Amino acid sequence: MDATPSVIVIGAGFGGLAAAHHLREAGITDITILERADGVGGVWRENTYPGAACDVPSVLYSWSFARKHDWSHRYARQPEILDYIRSHARRSGLAGLVRTGAEVTAATWHDAEGRWTVRLADGEELRADVLVSAVGQLSRPSVPTLPGVETFAGPSFHTATWDHDVDLAGRRVAVVGTGASAIQVVPAIVERVASLTVLQRSAPYVVPKPDGTYSARQQRRFGSHPRLHRLTRQGVFHLSEQLNRTLDSDGPLAEVLHRAWQVHLRRQVGDPALRERLVPDYPLGCKRLLFSNDWYPALTRPHVAVVTDAISSVEPDGIRTSDGRLHEVDVIVFGTGFAATDFLAGIDVRGRGGRRLSDAWDGGARAHLGMAVPEFPNFFVLYGPNTNLGGSSIIGMLEAQAGYVARAAAHVRDRGPVEVRRDRAAAYDDEMQRRLGESVWSSCASWYRDPSGRITTNWPGTVREYQRRTAAFDASDFRVVEGAVR
Ligand SMILES: Cc1cc2nc3c(=O)[nH]c(=O)nc-3n(C[C@H](O)[C@H](O)[C@H](O)COP(=O)(O)OP(=O)(O)OC[C@H]3O[C@@H](n4cnc5c(N)ncnc54)[C@H](O)[C@@H]3O)c2cc1C
Numbered sequence: 001m002d003a004t005p006s007v008i009v010i011g012a013g014f015g016g017l018a019a020a021h022h023l024r025e026a027g028i029t030d031i032t033i034l035e036r037a038d039g040v041g042g043v044w045r046e047n048t049y050p051g052a053a054c055d056v057p058s059v060l061y062s063w064s065f066a067r068k069h070d071w072s073h074r075y076a077r078q079p080e081i082l083d084y085i086r087s088h089a090r091r092s093g094l095a096g097l098v099r100t101g102a103e104v105t106a107a108t109w110h111d112a113e114g115r116w117t118v119r120l121a122d123g124e125e126l127r128a129d130v131l132v133s134a135v136g137q138l139s140r141p142s143v144p145t146l147p148g149v150e151t152f153a154g155p156s157f158h159t160a161t162w163d164h165d166v167d168l169a170g171r172r173v174a175v176v177g178t179g180a181s182a183i184q185v186v187p188a189i190v191e192r193v194a195s196l197t198v199l200q201r202s203a204p205y206v207v208p209k210p211d212g213t214y215s216a217r218q219q220r221r222f223g224s225h226p227r228l229h230r231l232t233r234q235g236v237f238h239l240s241e242q243l244n245r246t247l248d249s250d251g252p253l254a255e256v257l258h259r260a261w262q263v264h265l266r267r268q269v270g271d272p273a274l275r276e277r278l279v280p281d282y283p284l285g286c287k288r289l290l291f292s293n294d295w296y297p298a299l300t301r302p303h304v305a306v307v308t309d310a311i312s313s314v315e316p317d318g319i320r321t322s323d324g325r326l327h328e329v330d331v332i333v334f335g336t337g338f339a340a341t342d343f344l345a346g347i348d349v350r351g352r353g354g355r356r357l358s359d360a361w362d363g364g365a366r367a368h369l370g371m372a373v374p375e376f377p378n379f380f381v382l383y384g385p386n387t388n389l390g391g392s393s394i395i396g397m398l399e400a401q402a403g404y405v406a407r408a409a410a411h412v413r414d415r416g417p418v419e420v421r422r423d424r425a426a427a428y429d430d431e432m433q434r435r436l437g438e439s440v441w442s443s444c445a446s447w448y449r450d451p452s453g454r455i456t457t458n459w460p461g462t463v464r465e466y467q468r469r470t471a472a473f474d475a476s477d478f479r480v481v482e483g484a485v486r
Contacts, residue, residue, distance in 0.1 A: 013042020
């Protein structure tokens, strides 16, 4: 093999850019990042809905190798996060590795050549020794197939594809769903709209968000005392690890959070009938715990209705629910989340002997350390199966994966193509499913499960454990690929 293997990374979000950073640090310079959109940023480029913000403190929801000391808020808003990603990509030169408007539709491993061919939507083909998927878990919006949805007379769109040409002022708006995006949208638009109908299938647990602005003095202090910044990050990391532990095991902190939710709901919602509708019917942590100070108050406004009857159809004038009522609206916003368990959907990945990734993942996606799949040599997935978190920054996981991938690519450079051993991958998967089966996530239906009921998105441990297990590239988990040219 050449002195440096060529690497193609698919996706220029937090993950793909972290992978490129770590590859460069490992001395691997032949890197191309293929991005279907017109720029870097991933979900933070796509999700421009009103109120979009992170729900992990920004001091932690940022790359460890690109510290930012002057966040304007404790929980940054979408424009500032996107600006952070763009500026770092520009300053570090990573932007120069990105090819935009390049949608990957297929990737095929050639046994004889020991390389990948990557095909783009326009038919162009590129070659690479190592292929890294960084397409994210939340980049495919999920819109429910409601009967009659195409007959709706007004505009309708998903939160991730917000139509900014639609003026909501004075309009009757329906928001379908009460997940992480919906609870940000509703308070952000409630003052503008004539009426707001919130269609709730399942009530979320919502606890106070310790948000606030950073003063110029605090920003300067972080800037001039990097140690203070580092300690703050470590402190937030430690707290978020407690949250991870709690959310995957329903541990003692769950009791405290449950109490915090009860008090929050009671303080913010006076009407007992409304309050009753806002009580979740599953244990805390099973679905994503949400943080907001203005979700419950928005629902108490006189022009807001919380509808818990199931949607039976959409008609030209609105949404009909199972009780027969038509909720007349001018605009429908789908806050219905993402097809998180459809990992790499839309890319026809074929490994050794033409084996399809979609077949290998029939019955639920799985990968060794969430990254490597038997029969798919020199292929690594970022934010892959069982690497999502219930309560902490995904960037911690992405950076651990990026470092591992860089070490793997260096190994490929030195030793030739590798493929994860089937027995190691199977043992790892057994461990994941056993631990997940004992976790709180097994006690309800959620987007963490694939259609078969397997929990394929979440990691059952702490970030620290994942960092430890991925800190070295253990070559004994892999075998050298027979027949491939070095
Ligand atoms: C609204 C929202 C808020 C969130 N808030 C938080 C938070 O507070 N804390 C947290 O930890 N996580 C949060 N997340 C989760 C978030 O997904 C991760 O934190 C992180 O941004 C994932 O980065 P990524 O690079 O893996 O994926 P993404 O950001 O999804 O980037 C994937 C990139 O791949 C590109 N791509 C996809 N398919 C192809 C293809 N076929 N060809 C070429 N390019 C392709 C996409 O265009 C995209 O740019 C949030 C997600 C959303 C949607």
